[in-house]
Amino acid sequence: MSVPIIRTLAELREAVSTWKATGDSVGVVPTMGALHQGHLSLVRAAKAGCDRVIVTIFINPKQFNNPEDYEKYPRTEQDDARKLEPFEVDAVYVPDGAQMYPEGFNTTVSVDGLTDVLCGAHRPGHFDGVATVVSKLFLQSQADRAYFGEKDFQQLQVVTRMARDLDMPIEVVGCPTIREEDGLAMSSRNLLLSDRARTWAPELNAAMEEMAEGLLAGVDIQELRSKAIARIKRAGFTEVEYLDLRACDTLEELNAPTRPARLLAAAWLAGVRLIDNIAVG
16 A cells, blocks of 8 residues: 655645544654654554554755765655555655745744753754744644654753744654664664664664763763763764753753753764663663
8 A cells, every 4th residue: 555645735725634534643643754663663553543644754854964975865655655564654744945035935933942952062053943833743743742752862951842832733753763783763763774784883872871871880971971972983973062961851951860860972983973762760
């Protein structure tokens, strides 16, 4: 069974209007395509929680700092549609740039506080692009629930805060990170790794797990961070942008897991930027 692909906002709104007229609940899974098992776990959660499910695929230029990064981002629409067939989703919304940002578009959605640290500090404007496109997808889909992975933990917090602050009638649902057997967090960017780099990539998560154990044992965070960064670089990573312990709710930096916390990292391997996070305590 082929999945129904919708390319215009008018078509999407007509479909959603029909569903809502009969009382169906609607879930949306926003993606940039290059779907993997992490994305599909979100689809599975949406199917379990909603009567109708929309998967969106839009590679959002506004959240890329580097034009080259945008150009080389994987584009796999046909393969994505094939992966979605077993789930019998109700629509795959694949708008083009003109649908999302028509001529004269001049609005930016910005969330202060949560966006000036971690990825936000290293990718200026990135989360403005995320908040802007996600707010549009929420409004366009008129969904009751939206499903995001915890792998992009900062993004999840930003989107949750945006929806709450703007009184959007939607529930943002966070779903667990899905990992490869060797511990690497599933990501569309993993497709950009060479075979050799792919064998080194799991050391990021392994070093983070070791650091988390030390934090729970009361070892000084600076000592643990230095040791973890050294391990990551020995594995072939060229740069560790950050390796921080942060409060789950505010992303405030912590020295010890005295409240619900996440250990978050971003590092470069063979020209590919990888991120990961794990719960601590």
